[in-house]
Amino acid sequence: MRIAYVLLDPGIGVFGTKGASVHVQEIVRTFRALGHEVSVFCTRADEHMPADLADLDVTRLEVPRGLDRSQREIALLRLSDMLADLVTDTVAASGRGFDLVYERYSLFSTAGARISQRLGVPLIMEVNAPLLDEQRTHRGLVHAEHAARATAASFAGADRIVCVSELVAGWVRADYPGLDDVSVVPNGVNTERITPQGGHDRLDGGDLRAHGPVRIGFVGTLKPWHGTDRLVAACAGLVGDFRVDIVGDGPEADALTEQVRALGLSGRVRFRGAVAPEAVPQALREFDLAVAPYPAGQNYFSPLKVYEYLAAGLPVVASSVGAIPGVLGGTGAAILTDPTDTEDLTRALQLLIDDPELRAEMGARARSEALASHSWTQRCRQILAPMTGAAPVESGDVPVVTGDVSVDKGTAESGRRSASAVRA
Incomplete structure (x- = not known):
């Protein structure tokens, strides 16, 4: 066409x-x-x-x-x-x-x-x-x-x-x-462009960074509804050898920099600024785990970052809001945390810092989940199916909630609006 x-x-x-x-x-x-x-x-x-x-x-x-x-x-x-x-x-x-x-x-x-x-x-x-x-x-x-x-x-x-x-x-x-x-039709990920450390076929979750600090990563625009301030606050309670890489830019950049300074995290947190899309895969390969720390409230997004984290073979720590529990629940690739409880986020991060075997296991599951259910090829076929006459998309291509790897707390409520829009 x-x-x-x-x-x-x-x-x-x-x-x-x-x-x-x-x-x-x-x-x-x-x-x-x-x-x-x-x-x-x-x-x-x-x-x-x-x-x-x-x-x-x-x-x-x-x-x-x-x-x-x-x-x-x-x-x-x-x-x-x-x-x-x-x-x-x-x-x-x-x-x-x-x-x-x-x-x-x-x-x-x-x-x-x-x-x-x-x-x-x-x-x-x-x-x-x-x-x-x-x-x-x-x-x-x-x-x-x-x-x-x-x-x-x-x-x-x-x-x-x-x-x-x-x-x-x-x-x-x-x-x-x-x-x-x-x-x-949720968002997806290019599983050929975004791959784990070691390449396309490294699904064993091997910990390629056995020595050196554990790298906690975030990718996204620095806006209030992405909750990056929650990540910084949670990191103030961590112990051990870790570093935080924040990849992205936005209106919250100055406030986040000041927050890092005030919490004494300047030696731990690095702001890398916005990078071109073609540089994101390499940035992800430098992480050991990745975070989607959304705050509580209505969340109607289908977060690209979550799918990219999965494709990169990274264990994910994410807030239990919006569509996220439906994507990550039951996969064994993520720990879902209470979006109203910063200490819960700290505990999840500390667990992964302390346990390289758990990181490896979750990372392998993350990559497998991306390949099985979340590729852009699957999504676009689903979008175009009625126009192309293609066979219906298999049910496995759409995320289904089958359980959770942690207590699912604080899923966002769906606030509604009564519109007065008039059809033209």
Whole structure:
């Protein structure tokens, strides 16, 4: 198939370094590996282009600079129309159409729905977050009615809506009832790109760092809802020879640096800053265990970092929030901790620092779990199955809760919103 990938969100660079950009790249990369031809239409590209995507067909419409929030929102509405016109005009001029439109849900965009209707081809809408709520809460939303109408029009125009978690799917189903196909397809991982220490086939969990400090790792944007401050606080109670590597950057960087200094951890904690996606696999191979220390509260994400930790063959310590218990519970690859209890996080980290055999065993299980259930190939086949006529995805490809390796405390509640969005 020829696929038009549409991304209006100016906060996500196709070739950026944050998790959303990695997600875009992996979806595109996997579609291409499955034999499909992909053209990307976006408002932001960025400069960290992976070598294997250097030939990707990318068309960008730039958001004007110097606009206030209200002006920027109106500009996005106009860019959505312009992008739809650009795609359909290009098809008319070249005589080469698309078989599918795939859009990552973005506020103020109806481009995918318009392109789909004009070309007479299906639209798959990927929904990663309840953006209306998220925008209001964290960044502010001036033209909320326009955003709600654009969202309703996009969802109504989609033949298939794929959501990264059950909480996100619940939001879609509750606020936009009557949609035909709203499915949950969690995020995944490239198990060829991210491999354990020692290579693809090292599944014995051998401890390659028998000497030297135990490396505790975190990868992600330094924002409050990632809980990196909880990790730092937990490390203040650890004993033994350990180091902490924090890979990422963000608005919490200065506060975290000060927290490390105040707790006397400056010799233990290293801030490595943001790295390009192609450097993440090597960074992961330098860890002995990895942490997803999310705080308590509603968590609707399908955390990329958790899947990457698994693929790297790392034992995982993670907060029991959102979708995480469903991914890690019963795998033997993780210790789930209470997101309200920093001492619980400290105890889990100390257990793994003190027990290299346990780290090795959990790491082997982590890699096996990634290979069996969480590859991007499995995920993308599941996304495209109704359009390609492929056989249904095996049940093992979707994480199922079958138990836990620790007490599951404090799973996030799913707060709901009563929307007043009107279908356009």
